[in-house]
Amino acid sequence: MLGLKKKDLTLLGVVAALVIFAPFILNPFPADSAMAQFNAGYPDLMQRFVIFGIFAIGFNILFGLTGYLSFGHAAFLGVGSYSAVWMFKLLSMNVIPAIILAVIISGLFAMLIGFISLRRSGIYFSILTLAFAQMSFNLAYSVLTPITNGETGLQLTLEDPRVLGETATSSGGIPVTNFFGLEMRATETLNLGGWSFQFNAGYYLCALIMMIAFYISIRIFRSPFGLMLRAVKSNQTRLNYTGLNTRPYTLAAFVISGMYAGLAGGLMASMDPLAGAERMQWTASGEVVLMTILGGAGTLIGPVLGAGFIKYFENIFSKINENVLHQWFHALPDGIETPLVWVAEHFVGSGWHLTLGLLFMLVVTFLPGGLVEGGQRIGRLVRRRGESKKATQSTPAE
Amino acid sequence: MGILEVKNVGKRFGGLQALGDVNLSVAENSVHAIIGPNGAGKSTLLNCLVGKLIPDTGSVMFDGQSVLGRTPYEINQMGISRVFQTPEIFGDLTVMENMMIPCFARRDGSFKLNGIKAVTSEGEIRDKAEAMLKDMNMLEKRHMHSASMSRGDKRRLEIGMCLAQEPRLLLLDEPTAGMARADTNNTIDLLKQIKEERDITIAIIEHDMHVVFSLADRITVLAQGTPLVEDTPDKIKGHPKVREAYLGESAAAA
Ligand SMILES: Nc1ncnc2c1ncn2[C@@H]1O[C@H](COP(=O)(O)OP(=O)(O)O)[C@@H](O)[C@H]1O
Ligand SMILES: [Mg+2]
Numbered sequence: 001m002l003g004l005k006k007k008d009l010t011l012l013g014v015v016a017a018l019v020i021f022a023p024f025i026l027n028p029f030p031a032d033s034a035m036a037q038f039n040a041g042y043p044d045l046m047q048r049f050v051i052f053g054i055f056a057i058g059f060n061i062l063f064g065l066t067g068y069l070s071f072g073h074a075a076f077l078g079v080g081s082y083s084a085v086w087m088f089k090l091l092s093m094n095v096i097p098a099i100i101l102a103v104i105i106s107g108l109f110a111m112l113i114g115f116i117s118l119r120r121s122g123i124y125f126s127i128l129t130l131a132f133a134q135m136s137f138n139l140a141y142s143v144l145t146p147i148t149n150g151e152t153g154l155q156l157t158l159e160d161p162r163v164l165g166e167t168a169t170s171s172g173g174i175p176v177t178n179f180f181g182l183e184m185r186a187t188e189t190l191n192l193g194g195w196s197f198q199f200n201a202g203y204y205l206c207a208l209i210m211m212i213a214f215y216i217s218i219r220i221f222r223s224p225f226g227l228m229l230r231a232v233k234s235n236q237t238r239l240n241y242t243g244l245n246t247r248p249y250t251l252a253a254f255v256i257s258g259m260y261a262g263l264a265g266g267l268m269a270s271m272d273p274l275a276g277a278e279r280m281q282w283t284a285s286g287e288v289v290l291m292t293i294l295g296g297a298g299t300l301i302g303p304v305l306g307a308g309f310i311k312y313f314e315n316i317f318s319k320i321n322e323n324v325l326h327q328w329f330h331a332l333p334d335g336i337e338t339p340l341v342w343v344a345e346h347f348v349g350s351g352w353h354l355t356l357g358l359l360f361m362l363v364v365t366f367l368p369g370g371l372v373e374g375g376q377r378i379g380r381l382v383r384r385r386g387e388s389k390k391a392t393q394s395t396p397a398e
Numbered sequence: 399m400g401i402l403e404v405k406n407v408g409k410r411f412g413g414l415q416a417l418g419d420v421n422l423s424v425a426e427n428s429v430h431a432i433i434g435p436n437g438a439g440k441s442t443l444l445n446c447l448v449g450k451l452i453p454d455t456g457s458v459m460f461d462g463q464s465v466l467g468r469t470p471y472e473i474n475q476m477g478i479s480r481v482f483q484t485p486e487i488f489g490d491l492t493v494m495e496n497m498m499i500p501c502f503a504r505r506d507g508s509f510k511l512n513g514i515k516a517v518t519s520e521g522e523i524r525d526k527a528e529a530m531l532k533d534m535n536m537l538e539k540r541h542m543h544s545a546s547m548s549r550g551d552k553r554r555l556e557i558g559m560c561l562a563q564e565p566r567l568l569l570l571d572e573p574t575a576g577m578a579r580a581d582t583n584n585t586i587d588l589l590k591q592i593k594e595e596r597d598i599t600i601a602i603i604e605h606d607m608h609v610v611f612s613l614a615d616r617i618t619v620l621a622q623g624t625p626l627v628e629d630t631p632d633k634i635k636g637h638p639k640v641r642e643a644y645l646g647e648s649a650a651a652a
Binding site: 224227228230231233234235237238239240241242243244245 | 448469470471472474475479480482486487488489490491495498499500502503520523559563
């Protein structure tokens with residue numbers, strides 16, 4: 001079905017189910033319980049999960065398959081966001097034209113940067129992409145202020161033409177983004193006992209697009225083109241002596257992953273119509289590298305897991321503050337509680353990056369294949385346990 | 399006029415004259431061996447033929463066209479495939495996947511394939527790759543990770559990958575270097591079989607005399623970057639200059 005082998009189809013199905021039921025899965029704790037702060041089923045956060053999932057899936061097509069490590073992918077994300085916001089300003093508040101423009105512009109931009117950067121490989125390639133991304137950031141931050149609105153960021157105003165839409169709503173406000181009339185912010189809340197589940201239109205649109213993006217990435221991985229990209233990673237010398245110029249292949253991969261980044265940027269702007277230069281910062285480029293490696297570079301599902309993992313913990317850890325810590329360690333004697341809280345508070349709130357750094361180090365050291373490898377190891381362990389149990393059970397019968 | 403004509407090729411590395419003034423003519427559908435002691439410039443000569451190095455002087459013509467100034471992939475597209483001194487294969491891929499790649503890039507003009515054609519003809523490509531693996535006696539290893547195979551099997555796979563492109567000229571750089579005796583014999587048998595079954599010109603660099611004498615139609619002896627003699631294996635064996643320069647003390651002792 002869909003041109004996929006059974007294993008890939010199962011994976012696609014599992015991801016689809018997780019994404020559809022995310023509002024339930026991410027809200028396991030009743031709204032007024034003490035554990036509610038670990039819930040992640042809010043529209044805003046769920047949108048970020050899938051948008052960064054798209055970003056990482058695209059990044060993995062370049063890094064996971066060809067091994068070219070780009071440190072500048074946030075530039076394409078930023079370009080996508082700016083393009084989308086301009087579409088909202090000039091054309092209409094429908095998200096579809098905005099997303100299409102975001103993908104096209106970021107693709108063109110990726111072609112330009114890729115064409116130059118791919119003349120080098122290894123660390124030189126990474127540095128070139130980093131340099132281009134920082135240049136783009138600086139351009140957006142100051143030089144190109146007429147287009148990007150500089151440090152304030154690009155926003156919608158009541159003077160925007162919106163030729164196919166309306167400049168202002170009848171009540172005088174700025175119109176909101178929509179999908180052929182369905183407002184992206186529209187949310188249904190389902191209250192079940194102590195639980196409350198939120199179903200947001202924007203989230204489901206992003207999720208649908210992520211599923212399409214994921215499907216395309218599976219097809220690329222399994223195609224002859226994907227095979228060629230893996231060959232690039234494995235041995236460029238042999239490819240050259242097989243009559244193949246690797247550049248068109250790597251450039252195609254670069255442009256595709258740039259378009260994925262642009263798509264993510266366009267969706268971000270579609271959920272919240274503003275765009276700022278900080279989206280292009282090198283830290284943002286580094287984040288997608290972390291997501292991909294943490295989840296498992298070169299695997300299909302890895303980048304999605306990595307993106308979800310990082311965004312979840314970012315949200316949870318950065319919400320915890322000193323007061324929360326005191327509550328948690330409240331039962332301990334003061335002499336222990338105070339130093340414990342002092343240590344722990346450096347790892348939460350704005351210090352959460354310290355936690356991320358530690359987690360990343362642990363994963364890279366002990367699970368070089370990322371979370372996916374972790375999952376596989378557990379799977380193997382469970383299977384072996386199951387087999388040995390079966391073996392001991394069958395012994396008496398013999 | 400041979401399929402490969404090397405004229406007055408010279409190459410310096412700084413102060414070292416790696417190749418002096420090399421002239422070489424390889425006849426079509428023959429096996430031509432180039433022998434010589436370590437550091438004689440054999441690999442350097444080969445690198446000048448495939449575009450990895452550009453000679454300082456002289457010309458290299460393949461089938462009437464100059465190869466100089468072309469990139470390795472362009473030279474390969476002219477019909478020259480190369481086997482390396484240490485096997486260059488796609489270590490991260492399976493044996494089957496390794497074989498599929500040259501099947502996509504054959505000498506019939508399908509190098510510029512990129513997208514659509516490759517997808518539509520994938521089944522055909524698989525068939526071709528399987529047929530070649532069968533020829534190489536490696537079909538049962540097709541799901542193996544190629545990096546985990548023995549040196550001899552890697553070499554066999556690499557040769558198969560080169561043959562899958564149906565090249566007109568196959569270049570081999572010490573194909574048996576660093577191999578166990580059994581693997582060496584296997585490789586010799588494979589090369590003999592290729593010579594008999596295919597219309598192909600082979601230029602082989604070897605250190606191991608045993609390999610050369612059982613395979614080659616003609617032999618060129620290279621020493622210190624210049625060809626000493628070129629002749630048939632029988633004549634070379636008895637040639638006094640060769641005994642002196644190459645077979646060295648062992649010949650003198652005998
Ligand atoms: N890239 C290079 N740079 C400098 N010297 C080189 C290079 N390649 C080969 N040489 C030198 O050229 C000479 C011939 O080397 P090579 O062609 O590898 O010999 P052979 O393959 O016959 O053993 C050697 O002295 C070697 O050190
Ligand atoms: Mg050599």
